[in-house]
Amino acid sequence: MHDQFDVTLEDVDLLGEVELTTNLIIAASEADEHLSSEEIDEILGVEPQPPEPRRET
Known part of the structure; x- marks a missing residue:
């Protein structure tokens, strides 16, 4: 019988942030x-990042 609360969650982005x-x-x-x-x-x-050169307007 499948347990609806037995869920494996994996969020790659969240794991990276942690x-x-x-x-x-x-x-x-x-x-x-x-x-x-x-x-x-x-x-x-x-x-x-090197600063971007300013453009003359």
């Missing part, structure tokens, strides 16, 4: 000072 958040929490708890924006970006895997 992993990133966990990594950030661990890094913050191990740091002696506040994490810089650059350190946070590195932990989250954010690659810096």
